[in-house]
Amino acid sequence: MTRIFDCTNSSFSHLCTTRNFLFNKHIRPIPKNNPKPNPKNHDHLSDTPKHPLDPLTLVEIQKVRSTLSSHALFASRAPHALHSVVLEEPDKNLVRQWEKGNALPPRKASVIARVFSDSHVLTVDLSTGHVDIVDSPVRVLGFPVMTFNRTIISPGLNLTDVICFPISSGWYGNKEETSRLIKIQCYLTQGTANFYMQPIEGLTLLYDLDTKQILEVSDTGRAIPIPSPNNTDYRFASVPTLDKIRILNPISMEQPRGPSFVIEDNHLVKWANWEFHLKPDPRAGLIISRWTRDVMYKGFVSELFVPYMDPSEAWYFKTYMDAGEYGFGNAVYMDGIFAAADGTPYVRENMICVFESYAGDIAWRHSENPVTGLPPIREVRPKLTLVVRMVASVGNYDYIFDYEFETDGLMRPKVGLSGILMVKGTAYENKNQVKKDKEGNEEELYGTILSENVIGVIHDHYVTFYLDLDVDGLDNSFVKVNLKRQETKPGESPRKSYMKAVMNIAKTEKEGQIKLSLYDPSEFHVINSGKTTRVGNPTGYKIVPRATAATFTNNQIWATPYNMSEQWGGGFFTYQSHGDDTLAVWSERDRDIENKDIVVWYTLGFHHIPCQEDFPIMPTVSSSFDLKPTNFFERNPILQASPYFERDLPVCGTESVSA
C-alpha cells in the first residue's frame, strides 16, 4: 500500500521556507516546488538520541537486529519476522523529571516478532544487550501489524492487465483462527491509473499469508461488466492539453522574515508559547509529547476504523483497521527511521511536515466608536497557526492528519479524507434501470450509482485519538459541565427559565463514558483542582467536539486512568482481533479517575454517502475537534499580541525562481 506524500507537487512555498529553516540554511531564492532530499541526515548514521522520547536511531535499530540474531528464539531456521521495532518509552515519571543536560534514561527497544505462527513481544536493552520476553499486555487472538511486500500481491494472475491485493482483513469466520488469512480482490488496470474504479466484481481470493497459498477462490459469477476507464484518470499528465486551463491564479503564503518556530535536536518544536516533542511512529504516524506548560503528555491517532456498509459476500469483510494493520505514515521534513521485517533499518523520508499558516482569519477584534469621548478604536489581531501534518495513503484512501496549534492556546486535531472511493461493480448503467419489487421498492444498492456500472458504497470512518492530558500536573479530573434549564421561582424574574452550568466530576471510568447529546448540552473539561487561578477557578482544558458522526452503541469520549499498556484503542494486536484488549474492555473495569493521572479518548466520525462529485477522486472532507484552555490562563493570552504593520510585509514580484 503506497505511502508517498507529495508536498513536492503541492508547492507549499511556506513549507519550503520551513524546510530551509529546519536545516538552518537560509537560501534565497528558495526552490518553491521541488524540495531536494534533506541536505543533511540523509543516511542518519550520525543521529544520536537527545531526549528520552526520541525514536530509535538507525544505529540503535541495527543493534537490536544484531542482538536478536544471536538470540535463542531466532537461532533455529524457523521462519521469523520482526513486525515492529520501536522505542520502549521510559517510565512517565522519569521522562517528566528529565531535564535537558541530564543523562538519558536507559534506552530500550520494544519488539514484536513472529516465529512460525506465534507472536512474541520482546524488550531489548540497548546498553546491556539483555533481551526480555514479555507477555503481550492482554492475551487475545490477534496478529501483529502486517508488513506488506509484493510477494503476496500476485496470486498467479497476469499482472499486465489485472492487479490483486488484500483490501483489508477483519473477522470473517472460523477458518482464520489459527492462521493469518487475508481476502484479496482484483481490479483491471487497462486504460487508467485509477484501477480502483474497475473492480472485477464478485471475484475474491482467500490467501494464507504464512504459506502464501490461495485457500479459496470465490466468484459469485454474476455477469457484471467491468466499468469503463473513461473519465477515471485523475493525473494532470492525463488531462488533454487543450483542457489544461488554469482557472485560478496561484496564491502563496510568504514569510519574508522566515518562520517563527524552531525545531531543536530534530524533535523539539518551539513556537509562540508552545513547546512539544514530535516524532514519527510506524503505527500512529506521528506522536506529540510533553506539550508544555503541562497540558498533554502524549497524543496520537490510536485507531482508525472503516466499517463497510455492504454485507454481500464480496464486501462484508471490508472492515478497515488501517492504523492497526498497515501502520501509518508519510509526510515532509522529518524522516522516520523504521525496521524492515528482517530487522534492517530503513529511512522513510519526509514523513512529517510542520508549517505556519495564515488564512486571513481574525484572532480577536473590536471596534468602538467615539461615543465614549475616546478616540475611535479599531483593534484586530491576525490568527496565525502552526500546522503539524502527516499524510497517509492507505490503499485507496488518503488521510490527512493535521494538528493545528493556535496562539491563544487552542489545539485542533483535524482529519482530512481524500483519495479514491472503494466502489463495487453493478450491471446498472442508470438509476432508472434499478429493479423494483411489487411494492415499488428499489433493489438495495448499498450506495450511489457514480458512473455506468459503478456503485460507491455507503460507509463510515472513525478515528480515535489518545490524549494523555496532564493539566498543570498529573492530578486531573474529568468534569462534565452540564447546561441545565433552571426554572425561576415565582416573582424571581420575568423570565421563566435560564441555563445553569452544573459541574459533574467523573468519579470512575463509567462516569467518564460520554455519548454526546445535542439537546442536553455539556462541556467536557479536564481540570487540575489543586491549581486555581487568581480568582479561584480550577485550571483546565476542555475537549470541544465539532461536527462528528456517532453511533449510539459507542461513546465519543472516554476518560480512563493512565496505564502505559493501554494506548491502542482497538487493541495492541488488532489484526483479526476479537476485541478482548480494547478501550471498551479496559473502561468496563470502572476504575477511579478523580484527581488521578487520566487519559481522554475522543472518536471523530464521518458518515459517507457517496455522490458523483466523489468520482473518480474525492474532494477532501474534513472533521476536527478542539482542545481549548478554559481558565488555564488568567486572561486572554494574546491580549498583547502585535497587529501587523506595513513594514512587516513582503515585497513580491512575478518573476519565477529556478530550482
Add this chain to the structure above:
Amino acid sequence: MTRIFDCTNSSFSHLCTTRNFLFNKHIRPIPKNNPKPNPKNHDHLSDTPKHPLDPLTLVEIQKVRSTLSSHALFASRAPHALHSVVLEEPDKNLVRQWEKGNALPPRKASVIARVFSDSHVLTVDLSTGHVDIVDSPVRVLGFPVMTFNRTIISPGLNLTDVICFPISSGWYGNKEETSRLIKIQCYLTQGTANFYMQPIEGLTLLYDLDTKQILEVSDTGRAIPIPSPNNTDYRFASVPTLDKIRILNPISMEQPRGPSFVIEDNHLVKWANWEFHLKPDPRAGLIISRWTRDVMYKGFVSELFVPYMDPSEAWYFKTYMDAGEYGFGNAVYMDGIFAAADGTPYVRENMICVFESYAGDIAWRHSENPVTGLPPIREVRPKLTLVVRMVASVGNYDYIFDYEFETDGLMRPKVGLSGILMVKGTAYENKNQVKKDKEGNEEELYGTILSENVIGVIHDHYVTFYLDLDVDGLDNSFVKVNLKRQETKPGESPRKSYMKAVMNIAKTEKEGQIKLSLYDPSEFHVINSGKTTRVGNPTGYKIVPRATAATFTNNQIWATPYNMSEQWGGGFFTYQSHGDDTLAVWSERDRDIENKDIVVWYTLGFHHIPCQEDFPIMPTVSSSFDLKPTNFFERNPILQASPYFERDLPVCGTESVSA
C-alpha cells in the same frame, strides 16, 4: 453602535491586491497596510443601477426623500422619521428572466416611516414618483429597525465618567405596549477604553425613545463595587512599550498575478465557476443573490438572537435581536449607500470585503506506488477559497460573517464571534468567597468569575440564515436522506446489519421542520427531481450542519415555500415583537413544499460559558455549515484543476513598501 471595520489594521495584503484589482488598477508596489479610500466612486453621485437587484443609488435615495417630502403623510408638522429605505426587489420571475443588456424592471423603493407612534410601509415608484401605502405583510405589535443616534445616549449623566446606552430591547412587561421603550445601563469609563468591564451593577433606566424621557430608574442598590480597570484595555497603544514584543514573524498571502476574481458593474462577482450578485444591506449586512449555475436565488443573515441567561432584574431584558434592531454592516471594498432618519443618503464605506484565501489545505490528493507497473503517482491540488466578509460591531460584540466559496462547488457560511463580553458586577473577588447554602450548594452566579468583581454571564448566540435555493430551477424538493440500520436476513451475510439510505421527501412544511439527531443521522438535500445526471440521480445540493448549539424547542432547519414577504425569521418588525410574524408562525400553515420553489432556513448556535481567556476581549470562536453539491455535477468538478508549478510562485524579499 459603532460599525467600523479594520482591514486597515489587519493588513490583508491579498485584500489590498484585490482592492487595486477591484478598481482596475494594477499598482506595484502595493501598499500593504493602509488602503486609501476608494480611488473612484467616493461620492457615488455617478452610480447607476446595472442589475435588477442593485441597491438604491445615492441619487435614487435623494429622489425618494424629495418625493416623500411632498407627500400628505409628511406634510403635517408631525414628528416623523424614515427607518428604512431600500430597494423594493422586482418580482423573482422578472429577475430570473432578465439578461444583461435588457432594460431594468421599474425601480422602486420600499420605505418604513414612522409618524408619531405609527409605522407605515410605503412603496415609492422612482420613475413615476407614485407612492403606495402598503400594509406591513403581517400586522404585529412591533417596531421598525431602530436607528440610533447620540441624542438618546446621555440621560443627564456626566459623560466624562459614565456612559449609558441601551444594551438591547426585547419583551419585558406591559408598559411598553404603546410606546418605544428601551432599557439603559451605565458603565464607568475611567481608566480604560474597555468600559464594558466596569458595569455600574444594578442601575438601569427605562427610557422612552419617542418622548426622550426616563420613565423609571431602577437601582437594586446592592453595594457592588465597580470593577478595577486594570488589565482591561486591549488597545496595542496601551501595551507598555517593553511588552510590545512580537512573538511571531509576519506571514501574508501573495498573488503575484493578481486575484482570480472580477467584480463587474460593482456587484457581480465572478470567480472560478461561480458568479453571484453581492450587495450591502442595512439590515442583513450583505445579500448574495443569483448564485449561478442555478443554486441559490438569495441568501443572507435573517436573524441574530442572543438570549441572556441571567434572569435578575438588571439582566433579564438582555435579549438581543441585533440584526433586526440595529441593522448590520461593515467591511471593506464595497460601500453601502443608506438613508438617514431624515431621508438623506449617506455612504458607509468599505462595508464588504472580498478576498481569496489559501491556508495550505488540500482540495484533493492521491498517492499510488508502482505496484501496478505504472510510474508512481503523486497528485495534489491546493484548496483555494473566495471569501466574502462582512463584520458588524454590535455594541460590545463583533460578528464576523464569512461566505467561503470553494472551487469544488461547496459554499460555507461562517460566523465568527469576538469583541467584548457582557459582564455583570459582583461583590466577590474570588470563587472561594461564594456563599453556600446549608446543603453546601454555591449561590448561583449565572456565569464565571473572570476577574475581581466581574462575572461573565452564560449566554447563547443563534444566527438564522435565509437560503432561497433554486437548484437547477424553481421546482425543488427538500429531502431527508436518513441512514437507517438495516438488519440482514438470515444467511444473507455474515454481517448482522448495515446502514441503508432512506429518502424521505418533505410533502409539507411540517415535514420540513428538522431537529438534528446525532444518533438517527440524516443528510438534508434540496433536489430538482426534474433534472437528473447522466446516470439518473436527481441534481441537488445538501445542507451540511457542522458543530452547532441547539434547543429542542426550536428547529435547526426549516423548509418553507417561497413567499416574497417571508424573509425575516424574527418578523419584519422585530423590535419588541410578540413573535406573531415569524418563521415558526408561517411554517405552522403547513403549506405544500414538494416540487415547489422553496426556501431553506438554517440556524447556527453557540453556547457560551465564559472563561477567563475571554477577559478582557474574546478570542474569536467560529461556527459554520456547508452548502455542498450532491450529484449536482457529473463528477468531481475540479478533476482537471491544475497543480501549482514553481514558475507560478512569487519572489519575495524583505524590504518594506512605503504607502
